[in-house]
Amino acid sequence: MKSIESRLAGELRINSRDLVMLTVSGQIAHPLGKSSPYRIGHDGVPRILPGTGGVVINCRIGDRCVGLAGDHIEPGVSLRNNKTEIVGKKNGPNLALLTYSCIGNVAQVVTGPCKGKLGTVTGKHGGVENLLVDFDSSVLKRLRIGDQIQVYSYGLGLQFIDHPEVSVFSCSPRLIKRWGLRSEQKRIQVPVTHFIPASIMGSGIGRSSAVRGDYDIQLFDPDVRKKYKLETLRFGDFVGILHSDTRFGRSYRNGTITIGIVVHGDSTVSGHGPGVMTLLTATGKYLEPVRDPKANLAIALGLRKLPSVRAYRPLVQTKRIPDKIRMKHKIDSVYFSNMVSKYK
Secondary structure, three states: OOOOOOOOOOOEEEEEEHOEEEEEEEEEOOOOOOOOOOOOOOOEEEEOOOOEEEOOOOOOOOOEOOOOOOOOOOEEEEEEOOOOOOOOOOHHHHHHHHOOOOOOOOOEEEEOOOOOOOEEEEEEEEEOOOOEOOHHHHHHOOOOOOOOEEEEEOOOOOOOOOOOEEEEEEOOOHHHHOOOOOOOOOOOEEEEEEEEEEHHHHOOOOOOOOOOOOOEEEOOOHHHHHOOOOOEEEEEEEEEEEEEEEEOOOOOOOHHEEEEEEEEOOOOOOOOOOOOEEEEEEEEOOEEEEEOOOHHHHHOOOOOOOOOOOOOHHHHHHHOOHHHHHHHHHHHHHHHHHHHOOOO
């Protein structure tokens, strides 16, 4: 078997011999409710929608993440470790679950009717601190809230031997090997589906580290959505965020690029949207995103076929004004204009 450190022309070498594999685990997390069931959208409209947690039966990696009747939907399974240790922080086990797990790690169900079934780590959702795992649809239908899932964490501390200038976050060797990365002299070329300006990145900015969570793409401006084709975003898309530096937290920095993966769905709430988790970051001198419509985790790891690409408007934008109301508004406008002219 060819070692991951050996390579053909353009392949990348990593420090695979130095990496440590260990197990972490969590339980399928129940969705959380708040005192009020309403979420106030950026348009001022209150909505009652499904949110984070649980097992999402009909949304998997590769499916659309825009226009769903939901808020911050997490595809597949949401894991959280609710155990409390007698030492360290109260939520220490869950923080370790998030920190150690890497995109592409294998997850195994260890309790319940699906015991022994295998899945794949696909993302980390900050704020609610959930780890996201994809399983085949037949497995998702049989999983239960509280089932224990163990993750074979492998990849923490991963580095590129020939590209030390590129910072790596939460990438498993499995992902690096199958993503389609290429070494071109001093630069790494990375397949991505979309280019995103850092100016529209929202919730998640300000955290001191990018290793445990994500930050959100704001989709509220229709012209920006159209220009960057953001209505076609899918769970698991690899995207390039232009002028974004996430080496030591998340910030704007001209000439720096962050490559991330879309981990959760859109939101109606101001400052929020599809979440992107950091995988690679460096200046444009060392990192080059290259557009590829198939640059999705589902394709890279052979998890499933991708559905046909379609554009979906965000939930706020899908609300249409009935013809009767539109006609009444037109009549009222004419009446108001006539009235103003009368008193000039």
